Amino acid sequence: MSTEPDLSTPESTPRKSFPLLLVLVPLVLLVLTVGGALVLARFGNPLTLMPLVTVTDPQLAQLSPNVLKSRAAKARTTLERVRPQGLYIVVDTYRNRLRLVEDGKVVREALCSTGTGIVLIDPRNKRKWVFDTPLGERIIERKQKNPVWMKPDWAFIEEGEEPPPPGSPDRVDPYSLGDYGLYMGDGYIIHGTLFKSLLGRRVTHGCIRLGDEDLEYLYHHVPIGTRVYLY
Incomplete structure (x- = not known):
């Protein structure tokens, strides 16, 4: 004779299943919400970890185009040498x-x-x-x-x-x-x-x-x- 309980009877169902469901449902919703947000951030809109910042040397910014051309010409001369x-x-x-x-x-x-x-x-x-x-x-x-x-x-x-x-x-x-x-x-x-x-x-x-x-x-x-x- 089998000693396994009959899962079709009401006596075999745990009486405290509702509190467990109350815990699991919010947890699943939280995972889906956070996971969906991460997926959207990764594959929907760009996920920016660090904003791109352009750094400009103040001294170079103050140089005129003629001075920059002169420096470039000197650099080319040095490379040729x-x-x-x-x-x-x-x-x-x-x-x-x-x-x-x-x-x-x-x-x-x-x-x-x-x-x-x-x-x-x-x-x-x-x-x-x-x-x-x-x-x-x-x-x-x-x-x-x-x-x-x-x-x-x-x-x-x-x-x-x-x-x-x-x-x-x-x-x-x-x-x-x-x-x-x-x-x-x-x-x-x-x-x-x-x-x-x-x-x-x-x-x-x-x-x-x-x-x-x-x-x-x-x-x-x-x-x-x-x-x-x-x-």
């Missing part, structure tokens, strides 16, 4: 873009690859290499057609191999740098790549890789001594 002149290269390591600029105008833009930032440690002596593209200013120190890469120790350690003696033929790699190399000093080169599908990514050991056409264009249009700005 500090901006690089002639031909230069800009490397954006964040977006992996290289731009060739002449007198402030971009004449060539290329997808490139830059350093990974990975740290490699030699397990034998704890020597450390950081594969970052250097930031700052450099110059094209020399150019080379069909450059040959003399593989450093880290190129072998990275592959889990023992580095050969200095000058060993095993260090000679005539293929990895592509058809042209523009040398910026300290082993950093703008060169080609065998892995063109990886252009636009941070995959290098610090050098800057370009596609074949962009690299050839730079080689023929960038003279030795051209400044390179990396950021």
Whole structure:
């Protein structure tokens, strides 16, 4: 036999339900009223948390238009003076873009690859290499057609191999740098790549890789001594 009460009988209904309803009804109305006001404020009329206040510098407000034009002209002159002149290269390591600029105008833009930032440690002596593209200013120190890469120790350690003696033929790699190399000093080169599908990514050991056409264009249009700005 079931011991559950028969909910259809009057005896099963609590006798004190009316006071509870008297509490719940105002509460529901309050929630609906406040909620409706918030929704209206958010989606109906703009909800202004802080009024927009325009602040004017009294000294600037008193300047005449001619004085303001004069100051603007001086500012432009200053910017022109500090901006690089002639031909230069800009490397954006964040977006992996290289731009060739002449007198402030971009004449060539290329997808490139830059350093990974990975740290490699030699397990034998704890020597450390950081594969970052250097930031700052450099110059094209020399150019080379069909450059040959003399593989450093880290190129072998990275592959889990023992580095050969200095000058060993095993260090000679005539293929990895592509058809042209523009040398910026300290082993950093703008060169080609065998892995063109990886252009636009941070995959290098610090050098800057370009596609074949962009690299050839730079080689023929960038003279030795051209400044390179990396950021």
